[in-house]
Amino acid sequence: MKRTSLAEIADQCPGALMVDATATDEIVKVTGVNHDSRSVAQGDLFACISGAEHDGHSYAIEAINGGAAALLVDRELNLAIPQIVVPDVRKAIGFASAAVYGHPSKQIKVIGITGTAGKTTVAQALAETLKACGESAGVIGTLEGSHTTPEAPEFQKKLSQMQSRGDEWVCVEVSSHGLEFGRVQGTEFAASVFTNLSPEHLDFHKDMEQYFLAKRRLFDQGSGLAVVSVADEWGKRLVRELQEIGHQGLVAVEPNMVEHPKLDVQRSSFVWRGHKIRTRLLGRFNLSNLLLVGETLKGLGLEEEMIASGLEKVQPVKGRMELVTDPGSEIAVIVDYSHKPEALAQALRTLRTISSGYVWVVFGAGGDRDPQKRPLMGQIAAELADEVVVTSDNPRSEDPSHIAQQIVSGMDERSTGPKVLLERAEAIQFAVNHAATGDSVLIAGKGHETYQITGSEQRPFDDTKVAQEALLKRVGTQHS
Structure with missing residues (x-):
């Protein structure tokens, strides 16, 4: 089991300060991260997240009794345990989790997909096409857990486990909640994909502008490939903003790149870059999803012929048309x-x-x-x-x-x-x-x-x- 020093963790968290840890840093080693005091394991770093209804700092003693080795806090607590003090625990927990689980996204290629609709289909289709191209790939998303994007500790742990089992790629559904709550902080993305934006979760984000800004955060996390559908005004705006900051590796995906679409209740087809693709996926929007998959993998360096062959092997996703x-x-x-x-x-x-x-x-x-x-x-x-x-x-x-x-x-x-x-x-x-x-x-x-x-x-x-x-x-x- 990997053990991480407090200094290594603090070094990854912006604005971090270690308290009561200097003398014991060589002794205290962290083996996991948790923000639920009820499930803390021996050696965990307990993250005291301040939420709308509960303050995690109030559960620090319970976490210590459960075996926590140290605390991640936004204010020093009068407790005899090493603490890492940060400006915002919610924003720091992703960086801390990445450090504890060995920065898996540095060893495994991660593709993040965000947008209102299409995340699940695109993530699953990316993984299936990669496998058809001879690559090993997994998915983290709606079909695999209770949250579209897991909380940061679970997310980094999953990435680490997938790396250990030999996956070369992980295709991740990245929700606006996941971005707002910092669940993918500390992750390096080989590619980020934007599908579309329409009204959703406005009880949380309040308006479309805030919703868009939450989605845009995925593209602020690194300089990897950015693949953006410009089928709506939000996608066009995202492309403009990325061009303004000189983002390298930007691919704007136009709807008319789906050529000669033919739709049927049993099977559809279209032409992508001269390759005829036959698919069991229903609907014009699913052809657009496959287009995003093709353009993403081409941008990442895979061969067109292999991608086209792989796209034909993509199976319908359960509960998606x-x-x-x-x-x-x-x-x-x-x-x-x-x-x-x-x-x-x-x-x-x-x-x-x-x-x-x-x-x-x-x-x-x-x-x-x-x-x-x-x-x-x-x-x-x-x-x-x-x-x-x-x-x-x-x-x-x-x-x-x-x-x-x-x-x-x-x-x-x-x-x-x-x-x-x-x-x-x-x-x-x-x-x-x-x-x-x-x-x-x-x-x-x-x-x-x-x-x-x-x-x-x-x-x-x-x-x-x-x-x-x-x-x-x-x-x-x-x-x-």
Whole structure:
């Protein structure tokens, strides 16, 4: 087990001062970093983070009793234990964690992906394409843990473990929360990728400007390759700002670089740099995601022919425009994580393009999250779908019927209202039963999640499995 001295840690934390550590630095060695006093292990550096509700400094004694070897604090505590005092523990914990876990990003190539939508698909597709090119690659992101971007100690520990098992590349989903809370501080990125920006997490970031600035932080962390989609104004702004500071290795990815796109419910294709790519990923936006993958790997020095071959091997990501039905089925049922207005609109536009019949959508909205987006999502569903079934997502502490009412309020101009069925399984069964031959049913909002949160209870619920069960019970209908 690697042991790191306090001096080595303090040296990596801007503005750090060691207290009661000089005489014992050769004796005190840190083997891990933790910010939860309940799970501190022997030899850990305990980071006393001051949050909105709790002050980690209040749990220092509990951490010491649990075996903490030293403290990371923003003020000296009257305790007989070595302390590293820093201006802001939250900002320093990433640097401290990188030092303790041996600076893994110096030995392994890290690609960071940020943006509102597409992070998961791009991260997974990058890893799959790298593997197809003969490289070893792993992913840290939404499908691998409870946080899109893990807290700094867990993140650096994962990087270290992936390096130890022989991975040469790690593709990381970097969320705005992760950037705001410094979870990837201390990480060297070989490449940073920007997908897009649309309203999300505005209950946290307050406005789009603050949201953009949080995302931009990924590109302030180093001089590695910067790959930016300029499909929206935020991407264009990011390119301008990076050009103004003379960022080397900047790649602006234009939407028209997806050439000759052909979309179908079973398979899509496009041409990238003269190479025809056939893919099982659905939707124009997924072709854009694959374009970002191709441009990133080309910018990192991989051969075009190998990249093109690898892109064709990319499999659909669970819960991301995932086709549940088999080829030749009467209807198409798609499960997607589109829980944001723009993502829902993209998914529905895709189905309008490739569906020969009506487009159905079954969706809700998460409780205790972004209430302002609910009427907008209702409006989008009413405008882009032929049939709408409003249901529960993860209502959490909110009344599901109240959330549904807020969604429906955005559909006031619609001549015929939506069907409201708060039991999600019932809503899915209703849409599958009533869809006619040639129709497409989008089950939106939860995607890869295998649970539903109602109140304080988390129970098993998997949209894909529920949809498969509904298809077995389906009683087909015909449009009049």
